Amino acid sequence: MYLFDPHHVRPLFPALSELVAGRQAVFFDAPGGTQVPQMVIDAISDYLTRRNANTHGAFLTSQRTDETLAAAHAAMADLLGCAPHETVFGANMTSLTFALSRALGRTWGPGDEIIVTRLDHDANVAPWRALEERGVTIREVDVDVEDCTLDMASFAALLSPRTRLVAVGYASNAVGTINDVATIVRQARQVGALTFVDAVHYAPHGPIDVQALDCDFLACSVYKFFGPHVGVLYGKAEHLERLQPYKVRPAANTSPERWMTGTQNHEGLAGTVAAVAYLASLAQPDSANRRTAIQEAMQSIQAYERTLSERLVSGLLQIPGLTFYGLREPERFAARTPTVSFRLEGYTPRAITEALAARGIFAWDGNYYALSLSERLGVEAHGGMVRIGLAHYHTVEEVEYLLAELEQLATTH
CATH class of the missing domain: 3.90.1150.10 (Aspartate Aminotransferase, domain 1)
Known part of the structure; x- marks a missing residue:
């Protein structure tokens, strides 16, 4: 290092x-x-100057836009440690989380439980609480007020065979606490629960490896790591293909396009590629990839x-x-x-x-x-x-x- x-x-x-x-x-x-x-600013300007079009057209600027989207998926895959088709873009992390919670909530109801924490940004609480309207019970992990860390004993006590999902932040955007996400994911998996990790605050401060974490979903925001306002959702391919998102017709029904509603922020995705390139540029020049x-x-x-x-x-x-x-x-x-x-x-x-x-x-x-x-x-x-x-x-x-x-x-x- x-x-x-x-x-x-x-x-x-x-x-x-x-x-x-x-x-x-x-x-x-x-x-x-x-x-x-500046390289992010230049990338956004270049997109609006040379590539500004909607997707999947027969003409040059549309083809360049298709290339921009493909490059953005590949860039985020390298940042998170996943496959490009496991990355989804949206207006922001909050919107993506609400969309996912709505899709997951199709199959949940009375007797099902979701665990959230008192340490999290409300974007990783409110979308799950919204499922109370379906009869889902929300459990909340307490914090130690002395050091603002999660009460892991409280978390373990809340886990049960009724737990369907655990939503936890990678790091607190208020006090900086980095949670023991690996342990939380492992314990959640032992009771058959899915895990959703809010990595918005953590992303600019440390490396992320979703495969090593083995989380089911992870979200972040590009404007928190030196880029434009774009939300990103990682989901295991098996989930993105299995779940049914709320989507207009006749849009594509293959992942990740089936999860990306409306026309994307194309200039923002050009900036996303540049933001990831900026981070990579900070390494030694002999890096393998x-x-x-x-x-x-x-x-x-x-x-x-x-x-x-x-x-x-x-x-x-x-x-x-x-x-x-x-x-x-x-x-x-x-x-x-x-x-x-x-x-x-x-x-x-x-x-x-x-x-x-x-x-x-x-x-x-x-x-x-x-x-x-x-x-x-x-x-x-x-x-x-x-x-x-x-x-x-x-x-x-x-x-x-x-x-x-x-x-x-x-x-x-």
């Missing part, structure tokens, strides 16, 4: 040169959507981001009046992404993000759709939390700037 250098990639991202308050803006809003490299290059790059990104996490968390814990949520011990940081949430005494979360914004630091406040967690932590009625989300294009200097500004806010209130 090579040593990652953020200063090598920063010039590739035009947005990072934005000036606020006389200095380069600090984009700590990454969990809500990362910035994109794109899949290997992506895995190597993500491992190096993961190692670099851990150093940022260690400095960020240690600095936050030293600020007076700051309440920190999530894993804080460096020896446990393999189980977290560089995303943290906190509250600061004397300020609402919105007051903090407004003060940071005036200093050129972009951060989120609220619950970030992790509603169940915000309620469980007792902060939902008080404005939620402040979230700082790092990516591989961030630097230690930016972390130090944030810590200095928060220290000033804490000591001058």
